[in-house]
Amino acid sequence: NAGVTQTPKFRILKIGQSMTLQCTQDMNHNYMYWYRQDPGMGLKLIYYSVGAGITDKGEVPNGYNVSRSTTEDFPLRLELAAPSQTSVYFCASSYGGGTYEQYFGPGTRLTVT
């Protein structure tokens, strides 16, 4: 099993550009999450999904959109990129909510200049 995979690993965007961060898991997990990690900080939840077709906002959703059309995929869309979105983005998945272990992908390092 590959677990949670994310693409791309690195990306540089210009202000105002858009892009989609891809996340795929092969563990048949219902729950998926997007976090961002700013330098010297913990992770902040952007969006999460409890199953295909169901998404909800986390702590810091502004400037992002998500969709969940399949169990495996949970892409994160950045519209009109801003320097404040420079961060490392982690996707995670878990079998269930609550106390189930979240498995993390390797991250996407995004720089907006």
Place this chain on the structure above:
Amino acid sequence: GEDVEQSLFLSVREGDSSVINCTYTDSSSTYLYWYKQEPGAGLQLLTYIFSNMDMKQDQRLTVLLNKKDKHLSLRIADTQTGDSAIYFCAEILYGGSQGNLIFGKGTKLSVKP
């Protein structure tokens, strides 16, 4: 609001014990977690403790929970250079059916040979 605090750095010698401390504010937290992040990688769950426990031991890892003081610690016995990483404390909110983890900023552990 919810907050998780950790010291930012800890340096120890190989073979010594490491103790990483964390305080949290939400008294209704049900589970508390320790995650490890190696350079350039995603987070990996190390261990967790349920809020009605005082201590949990797992091989070289010992977790102590003082619920009265809202203080959590992670002790790593016989610390090795491979333990060098950032360690995140996280709490899950009561009724967090979505698995909404609140992370601290992380403690960077450096192990000197």
